[in-house]
Structure formats: C-alpha cells, structure tokens
Amino acid sequence: MKAEDKNRLVQALDLIEDYFGNGYKRPPAVYAFTGGPVRSEAAVPAESAGSPALSEGDSAGSPQEDSLDRIAGEIGLCTGCPLHATRNKAVPGEGVSRPLALVIGEGPGADEDASGRPFVGKAGKLLDKMLSSIGLSREQNCFIANVVKCRPPGNRDPLPGETLACSPFLTRQIVLLRPLAILSVGRVSTGLLLNTGAGIGKLRGRFADYQGTPLLPTYHPSALLRDESLKRPAWEDLKTFKAKLDELSASVFGEK
C-alpha cells in the first residue's frame, strides 16, 4: 500500500473511532484543545516570521501538510495588516480539532487581546451559555474563531483591508476543521462568509451554504447584551442550529 493511501486509511479509522466510539458528545480527552494562549513562537519555522496572511494555494503546501497549530503559529507572527502593531496577543481561535460546529465571530475585544483566547469577555460568557443550551462547548465539540485574529483598536469593525489580509487564515482553519455546520455570529462574519452587505436581521435564522457547509447566521452575543429583545429570536436560531446538527449527525454517523 502506498504511504499516501496508508495515511488516508489511518485518518479514516481515526475519524470512525472518534465518532462511533463516543457518540454525540465526545469526551475532551479525545481531542486536542488546540487554542488557548497563542502558540509559542519558537515552534514556528523562522522563515514564516513576518509573512503576511497566506492565500489559498500558497500556504505551506497541501492541506494534509497544514495544521491548526501551524496556522496559530503563523497568526502569532503575522504582520500582514496594521492590526499587528497594536495587538497584545493574536487570537487564533480554540476548540476541538474535529468539531461538530464552528462558531465564527468578528474579532478579538480587549479581554481576548489580553488573553490570546476568543470570546472570553462578557459576550464570550454569554456565547458559552448559548452553546451549552444546545449541548455544545469549545471543550467538547466546537471550535471558536474570528474573522480577524488581532483586535481592531477601540473594538471598531475590521476594515476591508484587514479582513482581506486575515481571511486566508480562517479559510485554512475551515478546510482543516471540516465542521458539520457553521454558526456565524453577527453582521461582520456573515457578510464576509456569504459575501453580502445585507443586515443580520434579514439573514439570521435561515441556513445558507458556505462552500458545501451549512451556515446559520445569528445575532452576535454583544448585540444580545445591548438589546434584550433579540434574545428570543437568537434562541429560535439556536434551536434551528441544533436541529440541523442532529439531522447531519444522524445522516453522517447513523445516530445522534
């Protein structure tokens, strides 16, 4: 058997073991918790230091050679847009390496910039609660990422050039993570992923397609903190998301 085929077989067996061995909620021990404080810079090849975000195809080779750790390392060293100059820590994202769901937000705020971890401030605590209400968590079955990996000063929206420079990192993360479904929280991530300028109020609650993966736009948790009346529709969206995940899990794995 060729080495390439052998690798594929090992990967497939690994996947089957993960999914069938542990059911819908998989124990954290099975997964790498890939995020957390930004990766040690020493772990990143020196030649990638200072390189801007890579575009698809000119990354470090084929998708098989790419890895979440490698991407996190490159993000930690990225100088591809002006946001690097004002960041304390870059925030690559965190969660399990084979998530049921990928949650995508806008960009780090002050707490995230200080810790190097996504969604750890007030909005993050609410996001964790929302996810937990439908059986999801970053420790067990989710990955949480942002469109831009460095904090826009004063929590302003990322500028188009910043999003453009950073989005190849997100693209590579999505390719590696292969989530069953994506939950896009807020206007900025939804606008980028669906290439639309429509408002989130119009887009939320209905699944769209992101390159073959179902993507559900919903309100950003910060919006829910500002406006309580959005909590009910957001809850409806979460139920819609959970129903889709259940359906996909059943069709892919034969059970919930």
Ligand code: URA
């Ligand atoms: N808001 C976001 O969009 N992302 C974070 O990581 C934190 C707050």
